[in-house]
Amino acid sequence: MTGTATLIRLIVRRDRVPLLVWIAISAVLPAGIASGTTALYPDQAARDAFATESLGSPAQLATRGPIYAASVGGLTAWTLGSSLALIGGLISILLVIRHTRGEEETGRRELLSAGVVGRHAPLAAALAVVCTANLLLGLLAVPALVASGLPAGSSLLFGLSTAAGGWAFAAVAAVTAQLTAASGPARGIAIATGGLLYALRSLADTGGAAWLAWLSPFGWVRLTKPYAGDRWWVLGLVAVFVAALTAAAFRLSTRRDVAGGLVPTRPGPDTGALSGAFGLAARLHRGALVGFTTGFGLMGALLGVAARGLDAQLDTPRFRELATTIAGADARVSDVFFTFVMYVLSQLVAAAALVSALRARGEEAVGRAELLLSTPVGRLRWGLSHLVFALVSPVLLLTVLGAAAGLGYDGDIARVTAATLAHLPAVWTVVGIAALLFGVLPRAAVAVSWTALGLFLLVDLLAEFKLASGFVLALSPFTHVPAVLLGGASAPVAPLLWLTAVAGTLTAVGLVLLRRRDLAPAT
Amino acid sequence: MSAAVRVDGLVKTFGRTRALDGLDLTVTAGEVHGFLGPNGAGKTTTIRVLLGQVRADGGRVELLGGDPWQDAVELHRRLAYVPGDVTLWPSLTGGEVIDLLGRLRGGLDPGRRAELLERFELDPRKKCRTYSKGNRQKVALVAAFASDVELLVLDEPTSGLDPLMETLFNECVLEEKRRGRTVLLSSHILSEVEALCDRVSIIRAGRTVESGSLADLRQLTRTTVRAELIGPAPQLAALPGVHDLAVSDGRLSCQVDGDALTPVLAELARVGVRALTTQPPTLEELFLRHYTGATR
Numbered sequence: 045m046t047g048t049a050t051l052i053r054l055i056v057r058r059d060r061v062p063l064l065v066w067i068a069i070s071a072v073l074p075a076g077i078a079s080g081t082t083a084l085y086p087d088q089a090a091r092d093a094f095a096t097e098s099l100g101s102p103a104q105l106a107t108r109g110p111i112y113a114a115s116v117g118g119l120t121a122w123t124l125g126s127s128l129a130l131i132g133g134l135i136s137i138l139l140v141i142r143h144t145r146g147e148e149e150t151g152r153r154e155l156l157s158a159g160v161v162g163r164h165a166p167l168a169a170a171l172a173v174v175c176t177a178n179l180l181l182g183l184l185a186v187p188a189l190v191a192s193g194l195p196a197g198s199s200l201l202f203g204l205s206t207a208a209g210g211w212a213f214a215a216v217a218a219v220t221a222q223l224t225a226a227s228g229p230a231r232g233i234a235i236a237t238g239g240l241l242y243a244l245r246s247l248a249d250t251g252g253a254a255w256l257a258w259l260s261p262f263g264w265v266r267l268t269k270p271y272a273g274d275r276w277w278v279l280g281l282v283a284v285f286v287a288a289l290t291a292a293a294f295r296l297s298t299r300r301d302v303a304g305g306l307v308p309t310r311p312g313p314d315t316g317a318l319s320g321a322f323g324l325a326a327r328l329h330r331g332a333l334v335g336f337t338t339g340f341g342l343m344g345a346l347l348g349v350a351a352r353g354l355d356a357q358l359d360t361p362r363f364r365e366l367a368t369t370i371a372g373a374d375a376r377v378s379d380v381f382f383t384f385v386m387y388v389l390s391q392l393v394a395a396a397a398l399v400s401a402l403r404a405r406g407e408e409a410v411g412r413a414e415l416l417l418s419t420p421v422g423r424l425r426w427g428l429s430h431l432v433f434a435l436v437s438p439v440l441l442l443t444v445l446g447a448a449a450g451l452g453y454d455g456d457i458a459r460v461t462a463a464t465l466a467h468l469p470a471v472w473t474v475v476g477i478a479a480l481l482f483g484v485l486p487r488a489a490v491a492v493s494w495t496a497l498g499l500f501l502l503v504d505l506l507a508e509f510k511l512a513s514g515f516v517l518a519l520s521p522f523t524h525v526p527a528v529l530l531g532g533a534s535a536p537v538a539p540l541l542w543l544t545a546v547a548g549t550l551t552a553v554g555l556v557l558l559r560r561r562d563l564a565p566a567t
Numbered sequence: 568m569s570a571a572v573r574v575d576g577l578v579k580t581f582g583r584t585r586a587l588d589g590l591d592l593t594v595t596a597g598e599v600h601g602f603l604g605p606n607g608a609g610k611t612t613t614i615r616v617l618l619g620q621v622r623a624d625g626g627r628v629e630l631l632g633g634d635p636w637q638d639a640v641e642l643h644r645r646l647a648y649v650p651g652d653v654t655l656w657p658s659l660t661g662g663e664v665i666d667l668l669g670r671l672r673g674g675l676d677p678g679r680r681a682e683l684l685e686r687f688e689l690d691p692r693k694k695c696r697t698y699s700k701g702n703r704q705k706v707a708l709v710a711a712f713a714s715d716v717e718l719l720v721l722d723e724p725t726s727g728l729d730p731l732m733e734t735l736f737n738e739c740v741l742e743e744k745r746r747g748r749t750v751l752l753s754s755h756i757l758s759e760v761e762a763l764c765d766r767v768s769i770i771r772a773g774r775t776v777e778s779g780s781l782a783d784l785r786q787l788t789r790t791t792v793r794a795e796l797i798g799p800a801p802q803l804a805a806l807p808g809v810h811d812l813a814v815s816d817g818r819l820s821c822q823v824d825g826d827a828l829t830p831v832l833a834e835l836a837r838v839g840v841r842a843l844t845t846q847p848p849t850l851e852e853l854f855l856r857h858y859t860g861a862t863r
Contacts, residue, residue, distance in 0.1 A: 311692040316663025418648035419671035562621035
């Protein structure tokens, strides 16, 4: 463990900006939602009505779980409990992998390990930073929640529950970082594990077996029930989970070489058949594409089957009323459910497309583009070879998602696939933003692209709480997607056309500017 | 002889930093040209301009008769580049990378590829993730040497190789030269430069401070002269090109500029010497003088 303190300072120094932004936003959000709730639903009757309406919606149950108390605190915990755990979990995974396996992969770990740094220090330092950040954002949220009139004890429990989500997935990542020599698969396995545990909680809360929620950290962060009985002991489950996984990670790390994985690297072919820039790009994007396609296919199938039984189950007066206000009297309630879920999933597809779109920047940053571009490969060809995958991957993912969901749902694959593919232009717009940034501000492209996607998600969240409207709402491409399932053949096509035009223009301008700028390696 | 590379007054700025400040460089076709300078002098930036990866802010740059920025793709068919810090695709094997780069450059000579792999003792079946720095460099070198190109641009290509492999590298460069290829070699290793280079250019702080053959450069520097005197002290102090003159107990030592040696020797002969040694400048002295920027 020698050297852990020094490594902690190094990590904080390298990531101080993203750490601060993440902590600040996560700490401020709860009080914001609490005051929003107070403003929107000023009396108990209004809050009860809202809670009944939300509990009638399986989409809400799937994403957020049940409402344990229709108080301001209870509604705040319901709105943010799962979302903050999801965001905190994802960021924790990315950070832990970056500072453990990522460092080994680039060889920087070797440099440090040669110094007075204990074998366990890098993992210990990464976990210390990430867990402290999670704790901080949880604790910092408390004073603001108390200031907006919520009880201190419950607010503290809510803050710690939020932190617990991050802790759990930091521990998951600590284990997966030991498995493979490359950081991509380690990150992928951790995120897939997170997805699975989230799906487990969704399933439990949408009428499946409720006990399933007890098997998932995403369940635990809600089952502490802040503002609704305060079950502190549930945090103990998180502690056991985190302690067990962390111990396992440290044990696994003693069984492997630095820079090696538990899964050994096998030798490959001695000659290659890669035919050029596009062949190389195909090879580089292949793994992620197969992984994402499988993931979205499974998710679609699960959703389709789950939605099949919903029509009968959901035919409550409240949800019928909700469905009617959204989609008119003759809409099927399950269609309303599907429309909402597709909306959320399309943003996940956008995240997957963004990973592909930013790969070229990654190649440039580490210096591999320099070698490739010293051969007769032009900038345009190189940029396109990666962007093509960013543009094609959402087509594939949305099609697979729609087809699998349609198959499980009512067998009408064409109708559901059309509904998912309607999100394509919005996803392309996100890709276009990344392409433009890659052409103009290569060094900032990764951070700014993800921030943009994050802001679109925030706009949607604010819109739901009626805190954003008109102009602000129009900023997110996802708000322009027509609800094909609800509108039938009369769904407006115009937004699809102009979003595609915007995406195309952004991408083209990005590529043109890429040809005109200097290559910008990270060092 | 035509010039493979012709750079006049090249300027490149990054923000407020003036990385290249009027740099000149001429590489004649068929020669091995050493490109020398301390860290941060602008060697890699110059190479990036030559490869069309960054755009020149001023001056004239010509590569194989074309404009490296405008005609990048066409020109790259005729050159191979080995970067100083080779990063490769971690999931590909060395063999796959060699074949990819070779195919992009218009095809590899399979016989030469096999021969080079054997001589460099490189296992092409290993994933690039598992290669050491030296082995990654070998991958890039094999791909470059086995390609059918006119110009090799090598940026400190031996920094990760062991001494045996360095010797092998020198052999390969000389073979390339015999095949009539031009080599631009940025290097810090003086024995390598002495063994390989026909001409060298030394740059410092983004400017060329010296360019010519090694013999030319030696001519431009001082020779150390030591003598044991028979008679009275000679009148050397007044002669031009004599520096650091010291006489004590009949022993004399001084530094003499290359073109001022004859009058110094004549004066020494006039007063008579019992012993005389002259020592030409070593390469180290030559480079150190330019690197540290001492006045001549």
